[in-house]
Amino acid sequence: MANFMYLFRDTAGNRGQPSPEEMQGLTKAWMIWMDSLKQGGHLVKTGERLDVRGTVVRGKAKAVTDGPFAEAKDIVLGYLILQANDLAQAVDLAKGCPNLEIGGAVEVRPIVSSG
Numbered sequence: 001m002a003n004f005m006y007l008f009r010d011t012a013g014n015r016g017q018p019s020p021e022e023m024q025g026l027t028k029a030w031m032i033w034m035d036s037l038k039q040g041g042h043l044v045k046t047g048e049r050l051d052v053r054g055t056v057v058r059g060k061a062k063a064v065t066d067g068p069f070a071e072a073k074d075i076v077l078g079y080l081i082l083q084a085n086d087l088a089q090a091v092d093l094a095k096g097c098p099n100l101e102i103g104g105a106v107e108v109r110p111i112v113s114s115g
Contacts, residue, residue: 001084002083002084002085002111002113003044003082003083003111003113004081004082004083004084004087004090004109005080005108005109005111006047006079006081006082006090006097006106006107006109007076007107008078008079008104009075009076009099009106009107010075010077010103011103011104018102026098026102033096033097033098034046034080037093040093041083042083043080043082044081044082045080046080047079047080049077049078050076050077050079054066077104087108090108090110091108
């Protein structure tokens, strides 16, 4: 088994605030999906939702800009770490992510082992 990171992205860019009913349904869908990953022995580390605020330090000049996505429509909303047999299985598991149902994306990245 190998470890993979899921990066949850909002590719729609500011899709707006969901209604309380939509939020409740989305929360339930996330709980069901996360539970299925856990029950399948895939969940290694539950990630966290990321705040929309942030700062970026770039390049040799160490320029500081507010907001990690000030000009982008593709922002990282959160992450988690899971185990899968291979990249194909990790991608297949990502297809159940509720973020996809609201126009988002899941970036699946293998974690390189240091030892």
